[in-house]
Amino acid sequence: MKLKVFKCLFTLIIFYLIASPISSNNSIKIVTDRDYPPFTYIDEKGKLVGISVEFWNMWSEKTGIKVELIPEEWIKAQNMLFEGKVSAIDEIFKTPEREKYLVFSKPVFKVTSSIYYHKSISKINSPKDITPFIVGVKRGDALIDFLLLQNPYVNFRFYRNYSDIILSAKNGEIKVFIMDDPPASYYLTKHDMIYDFFKGPIIYTNYLHVASLKNKANIISVINDGLSKIPQEDIEKLLEKYSFGKEVPPYFPKVILYIVIVGFFILLLALSYNRILSLKVREATKELKIAHDNLKEQIDKFEFFIRNISDISDVNLKDYDFAKRVLRISILLLDKDTYGIFFDRNMDSLRILAIDRYDKNLEGLLISKEDGDNILNIQNITLIKEPSFLKDINMKEMLLYPIKWQERIYGYLACVIPKESTYSFEEREAEILERFGNIISAFYGIRVHIREREVYLSKMVTLLVKTLEYYDKYTQGHSERVAKYAVKVAEKLDLPPEKIKKIYWASLLHDIGKIYVPQSILNKNGRLTQEEFEIIKIHPIKSEEILKQVDEFKDLAEIVRHHHERWDGLGYPDGLSAYEIPLESRIIAMSDAFDAMTSERPYKRAMTLEEAILEIEKNKGKQFDPQIAEIMIKIIKEEIIEKNY
Ligand SMILES: [Fe+2]
Ligand SMILES: [Fe+2]
The missing domain is CATH 3.30.450.40 (GAF domain)
Structure with missing residues (x-):
């Protein structure tokens, strides 16, 4: 009985030891590729590191089960599994062949695998293109089967691990190799070969799994349990942490690469040049603006100067x-x-x-x-x-x-x-x-000279007028009075000073031609006969003739000629009417007639200012220019007011 019980217990213990995936010290042994960066690899200090190392630490934390990760060359790792030295193998692809004797966990990491080829050979578009080349591959790699499915004529050269493949490629012994993309990127970057090899077509996309022999299938369910406890985002973070180096570029013909590089430098140069140029242009624009502003200021000053100089x-x-x-x-x-x-x-x-x-x-x-x-x-x-x-x-x-x-x-x-x-x-x-x-002195000199000339002329005119007055006693003071009123009218008409001056001189000299009229007619007491009047009528023509002789008075000649013309055309000597008569002559005619009205003659008494107004009103538009007549009336009215005060 005792023996029976002992046998039973012994069987149970043996069964437990075989069936239980976990050892008595609550840990499992998992073998892994020692040369599968960045998932597992030996660092410079000889320590196993990588994504999978950290992954199994996370797994242990979640499950409370220790994992003893054993790094080994891939072929040896697989042998250890078959020999039962470990419970499971890590980082293994699921293939139909392997499924015959292995059980696989849930997928852990996604991995793609590609053909890599040297830049010196022509572009590889499909696995068929690699037939002429020796293709480096890791012994026992699942990729071998997948590649053979796509091209049965591949000429492989086998290596113990990825490092050996890369070194062989570096030494130029092989131009093509196949490898999972993560270790390929890792090694090509590490050996500074990233621009020497292109990444060709992807052979296969698969997931890394954990696998065990079929008789240890229960360990896989323990692993899967732990896996389901690790959040996906933790796995993402882990992958991110080990993302390194550069992606191996796809095929890129060298010449294009050079063109791109040269193009890039030309562009950079052009951009820099453009930048320098735009800075220079900006600076030059600023200087130009200052110069322009200065110039504008100078031009404004110059304009001001010219305007004022011409004024003075x-x-x-x-x-x-x-x-x-x-x-x-x-x-x-x-x-x-x-x-x-x-x-x-x-x-x-x-x-x-x-x-x-x-x-x-x-x-x-x-x-x-x-x-x-x-x-x-x-x-x-x-x-x-x-x-x-x-x-x-x-x-x-x-x-x-x-x-x-x-x-x-x-x-x-x-x-x-x-x-x-x-x-x-x-x-x-x-x-x-x-x-x-x-x-300014020169201008001043001209002003002085003109003033002196005017004084001289004035003296000459006074002399002439006095001579006439001596000759014709009725004209005494007449010319000055006509000049006074004519200037008033001209001012009311807002005529320019030059014109007013002309009217003044012309008024003084308008009757100078009377010097040619016999004194007996001029000083006659009583009304003139028609004949005598005809003689009188020549005086404006004579006035014109006299003034034409003197340079300074030439432009007054025409004015005096017409001082006896009438607005209605019935005047003399030319019978001009309305605006045919020069304005200056119309003004003098008005002023002359007013003085005649208000002066006493042997045959008539002087009109009062009021009577003169009525007379002008009566002859407005007949003898006189209506506008000038109105102005004259206004002037007389102002005079009446002045007198009364
Ligand atoms: Fe006259
Ligand atoms: Fe007169």
Whole structure:
């Protein structure tokens, strides 16, 4: 009985030892390829490392069962399994052949396998293309069967492990090999051969499994249990951690590669050049803009200068406006923080005619004799630092230019820097002001000359008019009165100063031709006969003839010829009507008739202003230009109001 019980126990223990996948110390032995990077491989310190090593650690943690991972050459690893030295083998592909005697776990890692070929041979598109070559392969690799299915004529050379295949390829002994892609990438990168070999067609896509002999099938279910406890994302992370190196590139003809590389460098060069160029262009644009702005400023100044210069060349410009413009240009030309003073000299007295850009209006101020003497001594452009005169005016420095014409000084142009300014005048500014001053002096000379000429003409005209008045007693004061009213009308019509001047002179001289009319007719007491009147009627023609003789009066000739024309065409000497009659003549005709109305004659009394208005009203549009008649009436009415006050 005791023996029976012992036999039973012994059988049970034996059965347990055979049937149980796990050893008594709660661990399992699994053999693995020692040369299957990045899943399992021996590092420089001789330690087994890789994805599978970490994977089995995770598995152990989940199951509480230790895994003894034994690295071995692939052929030897398979032998160890068959000899029962280990419970399972890792990293093994499932093939129909192997399924005959092995049980496989669930798939663990997906792996593809490809043909690799040297860049010196032509492109390999399919497994059929490798027939002429010796193909390196690891002994016992499942890939052999798969490749033979696709090309039965492959000429293999067998190696103990992947490292040997790679070294053989490196030494040029083989041009083609087949390998799982992860170790291929690992080794080609490690040996710096990534650009020497291309990755050809994929032979096979499979999963790494764990497998055991059929009689140890239960260990697979233990492994599967553990596997199902490891989350997929942990496996992903693990794969990511070991993702390394570069993918072996697919076939890429060398020449194209060179073209791409050269192209890339050309592009890089072009981009850099473009960048440099655009920087330069940007810089140049900036400089150009500054230059443009400067130029624009200069052009604006120049325009201002030209406009003002042409303004000051107008001899009709009043002295004050002339001075003001001169100051403005001077300030602009000196381009400093200055203000300007224009001193007007009359004999030995000085006065401020105009001041510009100064905060007080000192225009019209008479300069004291003491201060004036300082200025009057100056004959040429002079820079006066901290002037001791004109103490009431804020001055740090003064550039003073005497405006001179034919040795006579007419005034002084001064540009002044105020006390608070940090600027100072330099040689250059003195030169500029002197040159500009010379131009101004010339303009001033012209103004003086014209003024003197006008005085001379005026004297001559007065002489002529006085002669006429001596000759014709009724015309006494007539010409001046006609001139006075004609100018008033012209001003009301807003005529330009030049035209008003012409009307003035023409009015004074309009009857000068009467000098040709016998005195007996001119001074006759009583009404003129028709004959006498015909003689009188020649006087406008005679006036014209006289004025034509003198250059200065030539342009007045036509005006005086028509001063007896009527708006309705019934006048003399040419019977012109309406706008055929020069405007100046129509104005003088109106003014002349008004003076005749309001003057006493031996045969008639003088009309009152009111009567004259009625008379003009009556003849508006007949004798007189209606518009001018209206203006004349307005002027007379203003005179009536003036008289009454
Ligand atoms: Fe007349
Ligand atoms: Fe007259």
